[in-house]
Amino acid sequence: MTDYKKHENSPYIGPKLSGLGTKLSWYARQKMFKSLMEMADITPEITVLDVGVTSDRRLDCNFFEKLYPYPHKLTAVGLEDASFLEQDYPGLTFVKTDGLRLPFPDKSFDLGVSFAVIEHVGSRDNQRAFIHELCRVSRTCFITTPNRWYPIEFHTALPLIHWLPHSWFRQILRWLGKEFWAKEANLNLLSEKNMLSLFPVDAKVRKKHFRLLGLISNLVFYIEN
Template sequence: MTTAPLDAKYYEAAAPRSLGERLTAAARDRIYADFLRCCAPGPETTILDIGVSDVVNDAANVLERRYPYPHRLTAAGLGTAEAFRAAHPAVAYRQIGADCRLPFPDRSFGVATSNAVLEHVGSPANQRLMLAEMLRVARTVFLTVPHRFFPVEHHTAIPLLHYADASFGLACRSLGKAEWADPRNLILMSRRRLAALVPPAETARIGFTGLPLGPFSSNLYLHIAQGQA
């Protein structure tokens, strides 16, 4: 029996060939450019991409679609990823568990990256665990999250009401999207929330990426290069 990909619900607001998909793809192209700028990977750099999607479209898995050295990539996800592996045969794939230590030794990779995953892990404690594991297995970390203060909420397409938890919860329940108001499914991320997850010993750079709207840009990135001030 064929089942829907585990992460299909994350693309409900960006249907195939829709304006939402085109905007999501444009945002991820800018995220990819910022990844290259911050991390400067070379032909020999090993990269771990955590939380890849088994949805194959123009908005998903931009690193696997565009990176010129796919044999240096290892992708990790919750599912069995048949569609992902068929679309990206040169990329190694490893299935992982939710809220668990990553199945890789310390410093296995030059870079660990993740796009639009941290907001879905269920709690600040799980977010700290995910970031700590990325810092354990790689020398450099680059992750991105949707920005809470972008005018349109990414998962529900609700405008403006997501700026406050109470109004977002009311809107979600009114529109039959109550699951997105549950922090076990979605934690709306701001610069302050992202900064609070960084271990005290690390120096992180947090910036805007994705669709550029200054302080209301669509995404935030966090970059940590361990051993560098």
């Protein structure tokens, strides 16, 4: 079963940005972090789980660890070896594990966060399981994902074709030589409607939109169990 893992001999799952693109990505992530700090009741004592850290060291990767002021209460989870985070942010705990099968008891954390990971865990059933698992181990959750209905698909930098039926979109990616992104296991975009259908039925969900050039580029969800 494929999760947000960076596969051997395959590209990094996030958009490959440089220069201005990286700066824009970093700016957007700072805005998401600010939104989290406003929506959640953050104190130095709450326990936090971040699911989806990576071994990539670029500016816009693992941005939550860069910005979060209380690493001694932070546990970071990923399928890649990101153990260097424990040295970079003293007090942080890194656990190499699958986000679909978290090795923690129910409600182990006050807050669980996941930034732009859910579109990489595979099928809708996997995406639902990912959300439910994060909700299981956390009292509250904060989840973000790119909006499928933004005119540019951020991973491929291609316009509009991701609005087509999924099978057509994937076939066009294969024709363009983007076999990695053509696989549902590596990229399965979500709309707001898709996301809202995946949460536990008894969860209280608050949503927020981030805009780029006036259009909704990213979806944010804050869940209270």
